[in-house]
Amino acid sequence: MNSEVYVFHEARFYRTPDGKVWTKSKADQFFWRRYFEEFDKVTVVARVFNTSQVSNDYILSSTNNVEYFSTGTFQSKLDFILQYPKLMIKLGKLNNKIKKDGACVIFRVPLSLSFAFPFLFSKFGVEVVGDPYDAFAIDKSGSKTFFLKWYLRLKMKLEALLASGGAYVTDYSLQKRYPLRKGAFHTSYSSIDFSKSNYWQETLKKQESDVFNIICVGSLEHLYKGPDICLQAITVLKNKGYIFHVQWIGDGRLRESFQKEACNMGLEDYISYPGFKELDDILKSLRKSHLFVLPSRQEGLPRAMIEAMTQSLCCIGTDVGGVKELIDPEFICDAGSSEQLANKIEYVLNNDAVRLLQSKKNYINSQRFESKRIQSKRNEFYSFLKKTNEQ
16 A cells, blocks of 8 residues: 655745755655665655746755645745644645545654644654744843743644654754653654765875864854854954865855854954855765864754765864754754854864864764664654554
8 A cells, every 4th residue: 555654844845846856944845765775655744935947056846756745935934824724724624535535644843833743643643853943042142032942842842742652863962852752653863864985984084284174064044054154263263363165065045144243343364154055065075175064053962964974074063952962962062152162163173182082083983874774763753653553
């Protein structure tokens, strides 16, 4: 019997006149392969926008046996409120169809605006891939933000408690904040899908260079990845006389403004923003770098950091999500602290032997994220959902 899964996803998708669907997220056409190990068809439930064309920084998401159900085209809280009545009607009809077809439902949480979705379905699983609370936890802008961060945390707690089972990208960090109900199926696996052939072990010391190369990988659509904190830390190090260069790979609506800000701060020789790169090009850039830095305000288990580890890189990150499950405490600083971030980078700049030792350690630790090991855990979770759905 054919089996189908509906995957609720927070990413935005864009449909062109030829029927192809594109995205700027990690949900490309290869992402859906993980579900085909157990399911015959995938329906993506998300915001889908119709557009005449897409630019080169979009990646193809659609592929065989993947369909898209649009929840709407809201891009703000006001849009969501205005479209809410139609949305509930659409989802009610969708729920009836899912029950009739005997399909499974998976929510990839957090789903920031779609607060009512899980409560419409009697059986569903959750893939917990991040923590929205962290993005607002250090924001002191006012009562609206204070309410939003606690609302989002409560919402995710309820989603986890209502789920038949859950899979987390962390081993323990997100589980503490968003536990499943007693007796519910539980597993953990990363969202990364990394082939053994992509690993690269540095056997020799990197070629000596007058410039210490630092790399950051993350979206510039929002401030979640901490690009502003990165600029502040760079200023501290520049004023101390260090010679280095930071390459921030990633695109988004803030990229141009950060390029201008870097110039205004006199940092144009210290940081560059090359924009979006395909994975193969990212890996090449990682191999040419000496240090990976992740100044995020919010993470699940950071994919970019794991990719850096597979390329034998020393990594510095903030204490969010599952970062502490990946690297040693001496390489972790508080989120939002440019001073601590600068101090950690300075520590690595001045300790080449420490950097090389940590690079080897990270490479060894990254082996547990090889795709074949992870997929077996995914299959176990998806098989459980199918059996639960048949009961």
